[in-house]
Amino acid sequence: MKKFKRLFDTSHFARTTIIEEVGNKVTTRKDLKPQKADPSGKSSKRSTTKKYNLLTACFSVPSHNMISNSEEHLDSTDDIMDILEINGHLWHSITLLREKDIKELIEQQRYFKADQHLIKLEYERYTNDVANDESTKKEEKDINSLYELLSAEIFNVVKESFNISKEHPNVLKMAVQVKIQEEKADQTYLEEKEKSGNVPEFRPRQWDAKWLSILQHSVNERISEPLSGSEDNKTDWLTQCLVQLRSQLKADFDTIVNCINPCYPEEYNICVKYAECYCKTVSSHISLLAESGLKGKEVYPLLYWINKCYPDIMIAVIPSEDTRQQLLNTLLPEKTINHLKNEYFSVLRSDARMCMIKSLHIEEENWRSGKEPLVLNDCYHSELPIDIIQIIEGAVQDARALTCELGDQALNIMLEETNYFLKSFQVSAENFEKSHLNHPNFIPVVISIINSCESIRNHSTNEKITNLVLKESILSVLNEMEKKKKDIILKTLFCKLKPHCKKLVTEKWLECTEPIDEILEITEKHLTKLKKLKAPHYQDLLMEIHQQLITEYILRIMKKKLSCKTENQEKQVADQIQNETQHLQKLFNFYGPEDTVFESALLKIAEIIRLKDVDAIIVEVAALFRDFPDIGKFWQSDPAKNLYRN
Structure with missing residues (x-):
């Protein structure tokens, strides 16, 4: 069997810590690195002797009489964490022990030395x-048995890390050092295999894979199966499981961050x-919950x-957002997430x-109740x-509490439902009007x-709403509703005004002020109600009423219901038109500052x-058409004849 030809270079040693017990005190010595070989052979004898004494103390096996209990000798001797490297700095200082002595070290929980x-x-x-005789096979079997032990x-220490890290952290530290030490030994054997093509069958021992397996097993035991629940109140059952x-x-x-990690x-x-x-x-736990119907x-x-709780908890162990997100993406299959x-x-x-x-049904009942709407x-x-708006905002906020993406999807759904609602709202309003x-x-x-349309409009034109198609659809319905409602208000008013408007610029009109008085009274009552209309609809409607009244007045002048036979009559007609125009102006100025172009036309x-x-009349009429082109549509014949006395 070939011997190793390449040994670990002692310059690879990690920084080491040696704890030497003196009485009940523990002294820490850091950064004890291996000394480089002295080419002259004149290395310090004092330093070598001192170091040899320390190593001898570290790796000697104490007798049973010196140990009162396992906790005592753990604290006194096994805090030493010098990693053994084959043919390295510590290698030749360790006296080869018999199997039974190594077993005794294991039983004493002196794992690192063992x-x-x-x-x-x-x-x-x-x-x-x-x-390769029976004796050799027995020795190999004994070594494997010791490794198994x-x-x-x-x-077992790794499995119980959550408890041991709190009560006996040195034991867990020692176990970790054993793992590191074994991995270094595995690496040495693997490097030799690359050179010689040979490696003992028991190497590598693959402690890392076993270690991770034990971690997984211990975690599995800590996370219990979901509680059993009834179909009657599944939400409470699910909440209880998730809280637990x-x-x-x-x-x-x-515990992992504060006790195990160190x-x-x-x-x-x-x-x-x-x-x-x-x-x-x-993932397995959540999958069971997701598949529970x-x-x-x-x-x-x-x-x-x-989307919220688990990521927030994970921040403690994984501060990196990218790493955290990669793990979260593996929590449930995409198909399951999409189903949820x-x-x-x-x-x-x-x-x-x-x-x-x-809410619309409640509103319809309020319309039919006969009561005046609330004033705010x-x-x-x-x-x-x-x-x-609360329905929309509540749904969007709940979804956005999960993720921004889900919040955006919820907003689109709410816009679609708002569009559907507005069409129902429009039908209900038309049915009420009929x-x-x-x-x-x-x-x-x-x-x-x-006013309700205006409130919904203000919310629907919010800059956060980026779906232009849905926004335009909503605004289209609102515009149509508002226009029809304004038309109804105008129609209702002018149905009352029409009989009195017909009396303007007639023979009787010159003899009394009743027509304009009635017009002013009816209009004022109407404007009093209109003041409870929100801006800008109030200003728009006020201007439209004023404009339509002036238009109606001009139309009556064009109807030629009055013939002026004397200059006095002409002056009287002109004065009365001017006087009534000023009354109209005063009324509309009281209810709003907006004027219409037709006011100055009168x-x-x-x-x-x-x-x-006559020539002056023709010139002024031409100027009137130029300044007020809309008046031309009321003109039926020669403009001079319409305004000139018969």
Whole structure:
């Protein structure tokens, strides 16, 4: 059997720590590195003697009389963590022990020393050219038995890491050092295999794979199976399971970070390794919950736990967001995640639609009740838009609490449901208008509907809404509803005004002020109600009413119901037009500062009526058409003849 030709270079030694017990005190010596060979052969005898004495003390086997209990000698001798390297700095200082002595070290929980002696004993047996007789086989069997005993002890320590790291952290540290020491020995044998092509059958011993297996096994035991629950209240059962799981993980991760992690070298990344183990176990646990037949709202607690709770807990063991996300992506299969999302969005949509329609039914009852709508901030108020906005915002916020992506999906669904609701709202409003035209509060109800549209519009034009197609669809319905409601208000008003408008610019009109008085009174009552319309709809409607009144007035002038036979009559007509125009202006200025272009047109017409020269009249009428082109559509014949006395 070939001997190793390449041995570990002593310059590869890690920084070591030697703890030497003096009485009840422990003194720490750091950075004891192997001395380089002195070419002259004149190395310090004092230093060599001192170092030899330390090593002898470290690796000697204490007698049973010197040990009172296992805890005492762990603290006194086995804190030493000099990693043994074959033919390295410590190699020749270790006296080869017999199998029974090594076994005694294992039984005394002096695992690190036992492993060092086992490595040397194994190496000596392997490198000695001896016959493959019964004696050799027995020695190899004894060594393997000792390794089995040692590994059983070490892996039991690993399995019980959560308790041992709190009560006896040195024991876990020692177990970790044994693993590191064994991995170095494995590496040595593998390097020799590359050169000689030969390696003993028992190497490598693959402690790392076994170690990870034990970690996984210990984690599996800590995460219990989900509690059994009834079908009657699955949401409470699911919540209880998830709360219990969260509590267990939080406690375990705290122990890993504060107790277990300090027992491992930093480069080992034990927190990440534990996190990987927990992800596998949690994945299995969550899969059972996901496959338990969750329906509708029942899936939300699970989605919240997966997307919010678990990532927040994992921050303790994996600060890196990228690494954390990679593990989270393996928690559940994509198919399962999609099923949960679809189930969640399905109930989100149906609940939103049901709640919106319920709010609309309540609003319809308020319309038919005969009561005047509520007034808030001097405007007619309805709770309907508040309900709709709260339904939308609540659904989006709940989804966004899971992830931003789910929040965006929920927003699109809510916009679709808002669009569906508005069409129902539009039909309900039209049905009310058809059947309740004589309702005592018909106009206030119509105004409250316009105000509701404005509130929904303000929410739907929010800059956060990026789906332009849905936004435009919603705004289209709102625009149509608002226009129709304004038309109803105008139609209702002018149906009352029309009989009095017909009396303008007639023979009787010159004799009394009744027509304009009635017009002003009716309009003022109407404007009083309109003041409870939200801006800018109030200003728009006020301007439109004023414009339509002036238009109606001009139309009456063009109808030629009055013939002026004298200059006095012309002056009287002009003065009355001017006077009534000023009354209209005063009324509309009181209810709003907005003027219409037709107001000054009436005054211009009054001035034209006062003119005596036909050519001057023609010039001024041309100027009137230029300044007010809309008046041309009312002109039926020669403009001069329409304004000139017959």
